[in-house]
Amino acid sequence: MPTTVSRRDPVLDALRWTPGARGSAPLYVQLKRSLLDLVERGEIRNGQRIPSERQLAQHLGISRMTVRQALVELVQESVLVRRQGRGTFVAERKIEQGLVSLTSFSEDMRRRGMRPGARLLEMEVQEAPPKVERALALDADRRVLVIRRLRLADGIPMALETSHLPVARVPSVPRGRVAEGSLYEYLQGELGIDLAHAHQTLEPVLAGESEARLLGVEPGSPLLLMERTTYDAAGEPVEFVRSLYRGDRYKFFVELRRDRPVRGESS
Known part of the structure; x- marks a missing residue:
């Protein structure tokens, strides 16, 4: 029979599971399914700390190796997240971001019922590096207004965003607008x-020391690098932005449609 631990824990109280109650599946799979059920039903909240391997093993009367295997798989599946020196927690709900509409971070967060925010890290005029010069099709005047911000949702760091705007078109932006608004x-x-369309790329990267510190993640954590060039209605580039999104809080999706085959084309 499972034994109890001296200190009550809400997760242990919610974990009403007896080893072997889920049929013949390995015990670590049964424990994994039980923890996943609690997360999906909301009995374990996002960000809530999971008891230690020792606590779970003692409470359920199973080995720590069995507990460890269940937790490792839940971490790999992004259901749980390990924080060095602090323990294992239920991962925060990921924000789904579509790749079809051209929207701002502020617009995206408001649509999800979250409060957008920003911490201005840098705003100054600089000479455009070659990659930015090409993206913005700069000619005689290679100067760009660089705006680097930490983007927040309900006060939680979500992304590092560095925008480059041609000084010839955008000589300045009020500090209050970039710190508080879109x-x-x-x-x-x-x-x-009139912002009309954009070209955008995505790729996975790992957080360096400075990015990790600002985003509140461990160095080496997965990030999503997004680079986007935005154009106006006349097809002129207006902005080149480089954003680093937290991999544990974001996932991007796109709707795909299959082209109808041309009549007479072989299947």
Whole structure:
């Protein structure tokens, strides 16, 4: 029979499971399914700490190796997350971001019922590096306004965003607008720039020391690097932005449609 531990824990209280109760599946699989059920039913909240391997093993009367295997698989599946020196926690709900509509971070967060925010890290005029110069098709004036911000949702760091804007079109932006509001709303509402479409790439990267510190993750944690060039209605590039999104809080999706075969084309 499972034994009890001296200190009560809400997860242990919710884990009403007897080893072997889920049929003949290996015990670590049964424990994994039981923990996953608790997360999906909301009995274990996002961000809640999971008891230690020793506590779980003692409470359930099974080996620590069995507990460890169940937790490792849940971490690999992004259901749980390990934080060095602090323990294992239920992963925060990931934000789904579509790849079809051209929207700003602020617009995305408001649509999800979250409060967008930003911490301005840098805003200055610089000479554009070659990659930015090519993306923005700069000619005589190679200067760009660089705006680097830590993007927040309900006060939680979500992304590091570095925008490059041609000084010839956007000589300055009020600090209050980039710290509190949407840059896209300022470009459209105040400068009359009609943002129309964008070219965007995504790739996985690992967090360096500085990015990890700002985003509140461990160095080496997975991040999603997004680079986007945004164009106005006339097809002129307006912004090149490089964003690093937390891999534990974001997932991107795109809807795919199969082209109808041309009549007479072999299947």
